Amino acid sequence: MARDPLVAERYAKLRTDWLLRGWADMPRALLNWTDGDLRELGSDGLYVAESCDGTSNFAGIAFLPRHNAILDRLVEEGIAEECARGDSIESCQCYRKAENPRVMGMHWSVTGLCNLNCRHCYLEAPSGRYGELSFEDSVRVIEELERANTREVTLTGGEPFLRDDLPDLIEMLCRKRIRITEIYTNGLLLSDDLLTGIRKLGLDPSFQISFDGLGAHDYMRGTDGIEADVIEAIRKVRAAGLPVVVSTALDQVSKECLADTYRLLKGLGLRFWRVAAPQETGNWRGTTTAVPFEDQAAAYEPLIRQWLDDDRPFALHLGGFFRSPGKTWPTEGMPTIRYTPEGYDCTGCREKPYLLPDGALLPCPAYTDTVLLGRMPNILEVGLSEALSKSFFRSVLDLRKSDLLARNEECASCELFEVCGMGCRAFAVSETGDLMAKDPLSCELWRKGYGQRFEALAELASRT
Numbered sequence: 001m002a003r004d005p006l007v008a009e010r011y012a013k014l015r016t017d018w019l020l021r022g023w024a025d026m027p028r029a030l031l032n033w034t035d036g037d038l039r040e041l042g043s044d045g046l047y048v049a050e051s052c053d054g055t056s057n058f059a060g061i062a063f064l065p066r067h068n069a070i071l072d073r074l075v076e077e078g079i080a081e082e083c084a085r086g087d088s089i090e091s092c093q094c095y096r097k098a099e100n101p102r103v104m105g106m107h108w109s110v111t112g113l114c115n116l117n118c119r120h121c122y123l124e125a126p127s128g129r130y131g132e133l134s135f136e137d138s139v140r141v142i143e144e145l146e147r148a149n150t151r152e153v154t155l156t157g158g159e160p161f162l163r164d165d166l167p168d169l170i171e172m173l174c175r176k177r178i179r180i181t182e183i184y185t186n187g188l189l190l191s192d193d194l195l196t197g198i199r200k201l202g203l204d205p206s207f208q209i210s211f212d213g214l215g216a217h218d219y220m221r222g223t224d225g226i227e228a229d230v231i232e233a234i235r236k237v238r239a240a241g242l243p244v245v246v247s248t249a250l251d252q253v254s255k256e257c258l259a260d261t262y263r264l265l266k267g268l269g270l271r272f273w274r275v276a277a278p279q280e281t282g283n284w285r286g287t288t289t290a291v292p293f294e295d296q297a298a299a300y301e302p303l304i305r306q307w308l309d310d311d312r313p314f315a316l317h318l319g320g321f322f323r324s325p326g327k328t329w330p331t332e333g334m335p336t337i338r339y340t341p342e343g344y345d346c347t348g349c350r351e352k353p354y355l356l357p358d359g360a361l362l363p364c365p366a367y368t369d370t371v372l373l374g375r376m377p378n379i380l381e382v383g384l385s386e387a388l389s390k391s392f393f394r395s396v397l398d399l400r401k402s403d404l405l406a407r408n409e410e411c412a413s414c415e416l417f418e419v420c421g422m423g424c425r426a427f428a429v430s431e432t433g434d435l436m437a438k439d440p441l442s443c444e445l446w447r448k449g450y451g452q453r454f455e456a457l458a459e460l461a462s463r464t
Contacts, residue, residue, distance in 0.1 A: 008059055009057050009059050009085065010057060010058040010059040010068075010082065011054055011055070011056070011057060011058070011082065011083050011084065011085045011087070012051075012052045012054075012058065012071055012074075012075065012080045012081060012082050012083060013052050013053060013054040013080065013081060013083045013087055013088065013089045014049065014052045014053075014079065014080050014089050014093050015078065015079060015080060015081055016089075016090065016093070017032045017033060017034045017035075018030055018031070018032055018033075018079050018080075018093065019031045019032075019033055019092065019093050019177055020046070020049055020050060020093065020094060020095035020096070021095070021096060021097070021098075021149045022095065022096070022097035022098070022149070023097070023098050023100060023101060023102035023103075023149060024098070024099055024100060024101050024102075024389070025101045025102050026040055026102050027097060028040065028041040028042070028043070028045065028046040029041055030045075030049060030079060031151060033151070033177040033178070033179050034179060034202070035179075036104075036151060036152060036179060036181075038151070044066065044067065044070060045070060046095070047067065048063075048067050048070040048071050048074065049074065049079075049080070049095075050094075050095055051063070051067075052071070052074065052080045052089070053088060053089055053094075054083055054084075054085065054086055054087040054088040054089060055085065055086060055088065057085075058071055092176070092177050096149065097149075098147065098148050098149040098385055099385055099389065100148050100149075100384070100385040100386075100388035100389045101388060101389065102149075103148065103149075103150055103151075103350075103351070103352075103353070103388060104151055104152065104351040104352055105150060105151055105152035105153055105154065105179075105181065105351065105352040106145060106150050106152075106153045106154075106352060106353060106354070106355055107153070107154045107156065107352055107353065107354045107355070107364070107365065108141070108153050108154065108155055108156065108354075108355045109123065109130070109156050109157055109158060109354070109355060109356055109357045109365075110132075110133075110138065110155055110156070110157060110158075110160050110163055110166065110169065110357065111132040111157045111158040111159070111160060111162055111163055111357050112125060112128055112129060112130035112131050112132055112157070112158045112356075112357035112358075113125060113126060113128050113132055113157070113158045113159070113162050114126045114157060114158040114159045114162065114186075115159050115162060115186070115188060115189070116159070116186055116188075116221045116222060116223050116226075117221070117222030117223060118210075118220060118221050118222055118249075118283065119219075119220055119221075119222055119251075119283055119284065119287070120220070120249050120251070120278035120282070120283055120284040120287075121282050121283045121284075122278075122279065122281045122282035122283075122284070122365060122366075122368045122369060123157075123158060123282060123357070123368065124282045124283055124369070125157070125158050125159075130356050130357040130358050130368075131357055131358050132158070132163070132357055133357065133358065133359065133380075135165045135168070135169075137359070137380060138165075138169055139169075139172065140380060141355065141359060141379065141380070142169065142172055142173060142176060142178070144379050144380075144383060144384035144385075145173075145176070145178055145384065146176045146178065147383075147384065147385055148384045148385045148388060150178055150384075151178070151179065152178060152179040152180070152181045152352075153173060153178055153179075153180055153181070154180070154181055154182040154183070154184065154205075154352070155170075155180060155182070155183045155184065156183075156184035156208075157184065157185075157357075158357065159185060159186055159188075159189065160183065160184070160185060161185055161189035161190065161194070162189065167194070167197055170198065170201065170203075171201060174201050174202070174203070180203055180205045181205055181206065182205050182206045182207075182208055182245070183205050183206075183207050183208070184208045184210075184247075185207060185208070185209060185210075185233075186209070186210050186221070186226075186230065187207075187209045187210070187211075187229070187230045187233030187234065187237075188226060188229055188230065188233065190207075190233050190236060190237065192236065192240070195236070195237065195240040195242065196240070198242070199240065199241070199242070204241075204242060204243070205242070206242070206243045206244065206245050206271060206272075207237045207242055207243070207244050207245070208244075208245040208246075208247055208274075209230065209233060209234055209237070209244060209245070209246055209247070210230075210246075210247050210248075210249075211230050211231070211234070211246050211247070211248060211261075211265075212248050212249050212254045213248060213254040213257040213258065213260070213261040214227070214257050214260045214261050214264055215227075215257050215260070216253045216254040216256075216257050216261075217230060219253055219254075220249055220251065220253070220254055231264070231268075234246065234268050234270075235268065238268065238269045243271040244268070244269070244270050244271060245270065245271055245272040245273075245274065246265055246270055246272070246273050246274070247274045247275075247276075248261065248273070248274065248275045248276075249276065249277070249278050250275055250276060250277045250278075250291055250296065250299075250319070251277070251278070251287070251289040251290060251291060252289040252290075252291055253289065255291050255295065255296075255299050258275070258299055258303055259302075259303065259306070262303060262306065262307070265314070266310060266313045266314075270313075270314040271314060271315065272314055272315040272316075272317065273314055273315070273316055273317070274317045275300075275317070275318050275319065276317075276318075276319040276320075277290060277291055277296060277319055278290075279366055279426070279427065279430055280430060280431070281366070281368060281369040281370065281430055282368065282369050285369075293441075293444055293445065293448065293450055294448075296319060296321065297321065297450050297453070297454075300318045300319075300321050300322060300454070301453070301454075301457070303318070304316070304318070304322060304324075304454075304457050304461070305457075307324075308460070308461060312324065312461065318454075320441065320442065320445055320451075321445070321450060321451075321454040322454045322457060322458055323458065324458065324461045337419075337421070338418050338419065339401055339417065339418055339419070339420070339421030340401065340418075341400070341401045341402040341405055342400065342401070342402065343400065343401050343421075344397075344398070344399070344400055344401075345399040345400060345401055345403075345404065345421075345422075345425055346363065346364075346397075346399075346424070346425060348364065349363035349364050349396070349397055350397050353393070353397070354367070354368075355379070356368065358378065359378045359379050359380040359381075360373070360376050360377070360378050360379075361376055361377050361378070361379050361384070361387045361388075361391075361393050362376050362393070363393065363396050363397060363425070363426070364426060366424070366426030366427065366430070367426050367429065369430075370426065370429045370430050371429065371433050372392075372396075372429055372435060375392045376391075376392065376393050377391040377392070377393055396425065396435070399425070401417075401421060401422065403436070404422045404436055404438075405417070405422070407436045407437075408422065408436070408437070408438055410438075411438050416446045416447070419446060419451060419455070420442050420443065420445075420446045420451070421442075422438045422439060422442070423438060423439020423440075423441060423442025423443065424439050424441075424442065425439075427439045427441055427442070428440075
């Protein structure tokens with residue numbers, strides 16, 4: 001937009017959703033904290049964006065035509081707006097650079113306590129093995145998240161709504177401009193007032209509600225008489241206009257009611273249904289009701305075909321077998337990833353690691369109760385920025401497939417590496433005790449042809 005050269009004053013400010021941030025590996029960026037939009041800036045871009053403070057005169061000699069052209073683009077894209085002189089931005093919008101590498105978010109267990117006794121809980125709730133931080137220490141965690149320029153969090157437990165102070169923590173995260181994208185819950189403590197309070201803060205997180213199937217839920221959760229209440233909780237969240245993700249744990253009992261469960265969930269307006277066999281950690285250790293791969297495949301395949309016939313009513317994730325695009329999360333479902341030796345071992349861990357209830361930082365929840373737990377940093381002791389920058393945790397995040405291949409000659413020469421990628425590090429540790437070993441579950445998935453069968457179904461889903 002051409003500017004009148006005779007105009008003596010021009011002021012602008014960032015719109016309230018936009019923050020100026022930087023990290024060691026992305027020194028200059030604009031971040032929309034409400035939707036996660038992140039835009040890397042050059043030096044001129046940062047200069048202009050920092051000057052969108054309501055006090056810098058873009059018609060003055062400090063700003064050249066190229067700077068005003070950048071401002072024009074920021075205004076056109078709704079990032080900045082022209083304003084009167086002195087109409088300043090909030091202090092939290094000002095540029096702040098963290099010394100750690102960029103991290104998209106954090107998956108935070110705010111408590112290790114629970115009101116249920118689930119057969120497969122990796123935190124061993126309700127024993128309280130990993131405890132619960134005081135409100136004061138939880139505030140310290142939030143301050144560490146802020147110092148590291150953490151962009152978003154998901155909240156989980158245990159059961160997070162057991163904390164009476166959870167609304168206060170949620171409000172504090174909002175004040176720090178840290179987006180809450182998802183809340184994991186068993187649904188039993190949700191109330192209309194809680195949901196209304198979350199909406200009043202301008203939030204619309206997904207609620208991931210655990211539901212293990214019609215006729216199986218009480219059994220899996222170790223508590224009688226709760227199944228109908230959980231179904232009602234799903235309806236309550238949807239009535240509040242918030243999205244729902246349902247998570248189902250698969251064992252020999254819940255497997256038998258998958259078809260009935262699907263029919264129920266199809267009518268509840270879900271965003272996503274995740275089904276997976278539990279990892280052998282925590283309460284699930286020594287289980288006798290795990291479902292072998294062959295039986296998982298036999299249960300999943302007709303479920304996918306019914307889901308396709310029903311025009312994909314929600315996004316669908318079935319363990320390591322199948323991920324779908326669905327209609328609501330189109331980026332979730334792609335045909336199988338193709339791995340290369342140069343790639344990082346796990347991009348998910350690099351984007352959103354996990355905080356245990358005691359402040360220990362793990363690459364993901366699946367590292368809980370493994371032999372590596374004691375080597376992970378506690379952010380209340382060393383600080384999140386340092387833990388993200390230099391620690392054993394960081395070395396796990398920085399593993400590349402080539403590091404694993406150098407230790408596993410069989411995998412280096414395997415024709416299936418491109419699709420298997422040696423599997424998941426956490427599952428390798430829990431199954432073998434060795435971080436650098438191949439994941440035997442992923443190996444079985446592809447060696448026995450299950451991966452190939454379900455990849456064909458994923459490709460079909462992406463076309464229809």
